[in-house]
Amino acid sequence: MRMLPPAFYPASAPTTFSRSDFGADFRWGVSAAAYQTEGAWNTDGKGPSIWDEFVRRRGRIKRGETAEISADFYHRWPQDLDLLNQMGIDDFRFSVAWARVLPEGKGIVNQKGIDFYSRLVDGCLTRGITPWLTAYHWDLPLALQQLGGWTNRSVVGWFTDYVELLAARLGDRVQHWMVLNEPMVFTGAGHLLGVHAPGRRSLGGFLAATHHATLAQAEGGRALRAALPATARIGTTFSCSYLTPARPGLARDERATRRADALLNRLFVEPALGLGYPVADLPLLNWLDRYHQPGDEDRLPFAFDFLGVQNYTREVVQHAPYVPLLWARLVGAAARGVPFTDMGWEVYPESLYYMLRQFAAYPNAPRLLVTENGAAFPDQLNLMGSVPDAARQAYLQACIGQVLRARQEGVPVEGYFAWSFTDNFEWAEGYAPRFGLVHVDYETQRRTIKDSGHWYGRFLAGEQVRLPR
16 A cells, blocks of 8 residues: 655755755756657657567556557647746756667668657757757667667667767757666666566676666767767766665675665766776676677776766665575565555655765766656646645655755755656556656646646745755
């Protein structure tokens, strides 16, 4: 049974603050992703992605739902950008669907796909909205998967060619770029656990995909750096969760937590920073050597201008002798009797503070941005035509307070993007979890700004937040 959060504000966080406390240069936005919102899965020459194939496999997606239409952003983007203006949101993070611009993943360019993103970028700029473009948000072209996808080393070159195309066609207007979205998720959930596309369950496949994605992360950054104006800023994003041992002080739980941290939080960021893979805390990563080629160690790092921190919760880790190689398991929020969201994630805003501190602690870390943070709670349009979502509003306020806490302690965090702009297709969970600041009626495609969205707009306009003590 879902437990909705009571007052969950850590006492050490600021309890009264406004936008001005973050400084004039702090960026405030919302995030979205192509596959989760665009729909139009086979429109205007778009090729199929691995997710277009995966959602058609029986039992893979709850209730058998697909993203064929989703929020129909492909057709309704002008209306949605107008909503951003109405809400006072000046920064919009979105992704490009690789198969929309390169239907086969490489080779012939689909001009209609390029034109769509060009119109979207122009539409942002004419409305005073800054576009933040993510090159890859999990939707690999199916044609490339049939050649091995992320387990095929050639994917590094395919990806580099793809980002060079984006830079050539959009780089004159887009100044903010993100290379990958959460590589730990698309490699782990897609190639080790099999719960996301392409639905593989193989340790070898996971390790191959990990190494190739880490190379693509750096090579993609280098390709953008070479192709874009000197004023462009290039980053990439990482999923992360603050990890604590189930039994603090118990050596085997402490060791299990370090192993989980190496896998979930450090696997991709440390190679980018020139530190290599965290093999000392997770010995199974030594097996990555079988996928290395001469010179790879020098190719893994890249000097990103910023790192995107994407945090939703903490996880509690317990030693598990029956889980080979990791010897650890996550103890769910429901089992611990703590408040949790529709995704089963513990309501723990302080996690964001701790993860910002962890990323900032690297000696060569660049600037940080919170590029995703949000919560799925049950909400629906009421008879008054509004969407009350007090739990989401409280969660966002608490998390923003934690960002300010980190910033006041010297953490170089310079932006916050809420996930998500609108309700959307939440991968294997389908449409039931709603993260959006804007409610979408999927039958009519009607948009309604939720109470949390109205609050976010007022906050950006200067309204002060007062958290319960």
